[in-house]
Amino acid sequence: MLHHPLRPEDGRRRLKVERGATAVEYGLVLAFIAAMIVGTITALGLTLGESFGDFVTAWGAA
Template sequence: MLKLYTKARVLWATKDQGATAVEYGLIVALIAAVIVATVLLLGQEIEQAFNTVYDKVKS
């Protein structure tokens, strides 16, 4: 009986760790999606700002 309980505890602990890895993966994917969306939405404004600074420094 104790052996069965021990195996069940090990299996339960393994499942928790796998779920945690999946959750971290989802968080990383969400952060990456936010970064991509921000770059796509603000990319041209940022490029114009850098070009303006470049032109002022150049002259």
């Protein structure tokens, strides 16, 4: 069987594969962004907790 480069079936198949790959890539980007948000909120929370603790200690000593 001869392979014709412009068969519509090949284009549809390639499009499905590319859609699947694109979905995986978007999923990885979303997971990375979520991890960065969680890390930032955790670090910010720890810093604010320490600052609030220092404030409360200084307020109680005054």
